[in-house]
Amino acid sequence: MAILIEDITKNAIRENVPTIAQAQDTEFWLKLNPHFTITPEGSHDKLAPIPVNVTEEMLHYLVTDGYIQLDKVISTEFVAGLRSGVDNLRNAGINPSFVFVYDEFWIISRQLNRLLTPILGETYQQLPDFWCWYLDPHTQEAGWGPHRDRIHANPIFPDGMPKSVTVWIALTDATPLNGCIYMLPAHLDKDYFNFKTRETNVNAHGIRALPVDAGSLLMWNQRVVHWGGTSSTRTSEPRISMAIEYQRADVPPFNTPMLKTPEALLPFDVRLMLIAKQFTQYHHMYRVSDELAALAKSILE
Numbered sequence: 001m002a003i004l005i006e007d008i009t010k011n012a013i014r015e016n017v018p019t020i021a022q023a024q025d026t027e028f029w030l031k032l033n034p035h036f037t038i039t040p041e042g043s044h045d046k047l048a049p050i051p052v053n054v055t056e057e058m059l060h061y062l063v064t065d066g067y068i069q070l071d072k073v074i075s076t077e078f079v080a081g082l083r084s085g086v087d088n089l090r091n092a093g094i095n096p097s098f099v100f101v102y103d104e105f106w107i108i109s110r111q112l113n114r115l116l117t118p119i120l121g122e123t124y125q126q127l128p129d130f131w132c133w134y135l136d137p138h139t140q141e142a143g144w145g146p147h148r149d150r151i152h153a154n155p156i157f158p159d160g161m162p163k164s165v166t167v168w169i170a171l172t173d174a175t176p177l178n179g180c181i182y183m184l185p186a187h188l189d190k191d192y193f194n195f196k197t198r199e200t201n202v203n204a205h206g207i208r209a210l211p212v213d214a215g216s217l218l219m220w221n222q223r224v225v226h227w228g229g230t231s232s233t234r235t236s237e238p239r240i241s242m243a244i245e246y247q248r249a250d251v252p253p254f255n256t257p258m259l260k261t262p263e264a265l266l267p268f269d270v271r272l273m274l275i276a277k278q279f280t281q282y283h284h285m286y287r288v289s290d291e292l293a294a295l296a297k298s299i300l301e
Contacts, residue, residue: 013090013093013136014093015093015094015095015289015291015292016092016093016094017094017095017289017291017292017295018094018098019295020295020298020299023272023295023299024269024272024299026040026101026268029098029102032088032089032092033084033085033089033099033102035081035084035085036081036103036104037102037103037104038101038103038268039103039265039267039268040268040269041267041268042264042265042266042267042268042270043264043265044261044263044264044265045265046263047107047110047111047263048111049111049112049113049114050073050074050108050112050114050115051073051114052070052073052114052115053114054114054115054118054119059118059161062119062160062161062162062219062221063160063161063186064160064185064186064187065183065185065186065187065224066183066185066186066189066220067183067185067210067218067219067220067221067224067226068218068220069210069212069216069217069218070115070216070218070219071212071216072213072214072215072216073215073216073217074108074169074215074216074217075215076215078104078215079171079214079215081104082099082104082242083171083172083214083240085099085102085104085105086099086132086134086171086240087240090134090136095279095292096133096134096240097130097131097132097275097278098275099132100130100132100271100274100275101268101271101272101275103265105132105242106265106266106271108244109126109262110262110263110264110265112246113263115167115219116165116167119161119162119165119219120162120164120165120246120247120248120249121249121250123250124246124247124248124249124262125246125247125248125249125253125258125259125260125262126244126245126258126259126262127164127245127246127253127255127259128255128256128257128258128259128274129244129245129255129278130243130244130274130278131242131243131278131282131286132240132241133228133239133242134238134239134240135178135228135230135231135238135239135240136231136238137177137178137231137232137233137235137237137238138233138236140230140231140232140233141179141230141231142179142228142230142231143181143227143228143229143230144227144228144285144286146184146200146202146225146226146227147200147225147226147227147285148200148222148223148224148225149164149166149220149222149223149245150164150222150223150254153254154195154223155221155222155223155247155254156221156222156223160186162221162222162223163222163247163251163254164221164222164245164246164247164248164251164254165219165222165245165246165247166219166220166221166222166244167217167218167219167243167244167245167246168181168218168219168220168241168242168243169216169217169241169242169243169244170212170213170214170215170216170217170239170240170241171214171240171241171242172214172237172238172239172240172241173211173212173213173214173237174210174211174212174239174241175211175235175237176211176229177231177232177234177235178229178231178232178235178237178238178239179229179230179231179239180209180210180211180212180228180229180239181212181218181226181227181228181229182207182208182209182210182226182227182228182229183208183220183224184202184203184206184207184208184225184226185206185208185224186221186223186224188203188206189203189206189224189225190203192223200225202225209229222254246262255281272299273300275299276295276296276299276300277296279292279293279295279296280296280297280300
């Protein structure tokens with residue numbers, strides 16, 4: 001076991017937290033990923049939606065299981081570009097969630113209206129909640145443990161339709177060996193409609209592994225229990241993924257500030273503020289270093 005710990009430490013990439021001046025400088029980010037763009041003032045230009053048709057069968061499974069899966073809906077070329085951007089930050093020791101400074105990581109969000117509108121309504125809004133993961137099998141990194149995305153509010157209607165959802169996108173193939181998503185289907189969760197409990201007691205016999213190819217997405221409601229697996233040295237492929245959250249506009253906001261025009265490209269300074277917010281609100285799920293916490297605080301001040 002001592003050898004295993006030594007090997008993991010040796011293979012770990014040292015964290016490199018940008019200074020506040022670097023974080024606020026678009027040129028700093030563009031030098032790390034010159035194939036990306038940053039539009040400082042944002043944009044309201046329309047983009048063609050991802051060609052997704054929500055069927056009655058998909059809605060049925062969204063209610064009964066709490067999630068749906070869409071395979072390879074994002075082009076291979078676009079996903080490869082996103083992956084390279086995450087790789088570049090990771091290799092520089094920078095937290096992968098900083099990829100949201102780039103235009104390209106908001107483009108997908110702006111193209112999901114054909115998926116989100118039938119589920120959340122025409123005026124759905126984007127929550128200020130997102131993340132990017134890089135699970136390195138060499139250091140056996142793990143996704144977030146079993147949890148419900150919303151435990152302080154009821155995110156589903158009595159008929160099982162969601163008030164809010166998480167859209168998780170695979171930027172690499174996600175497998176049981178590199179840490180794919182696992183789900184406890186809603187109908188196998190004895191506490192699913194017990195909103196007085198925060199328990200995530202997992203019915204082990206009902207656990208469902210959800211391996212997917214790069215470019216695929218999962219959507220789940222924010223009540224269903226789910227988690228990311230632990231990567232293994234049995235594979236060399238990391239699991240890289242991102243997630244974004246949305247809610248209906250006709251229910252009280254689950255978090256603020258709400259992004260009322262999710263199809264718009266946000267200004268750079270707003271993106272940076274929202275990234276900093278992630279490090280403060282997800283510290284219970286991801287160990288944030290003192291240096292990164294200090295940077296987040298400086299950006300938000």
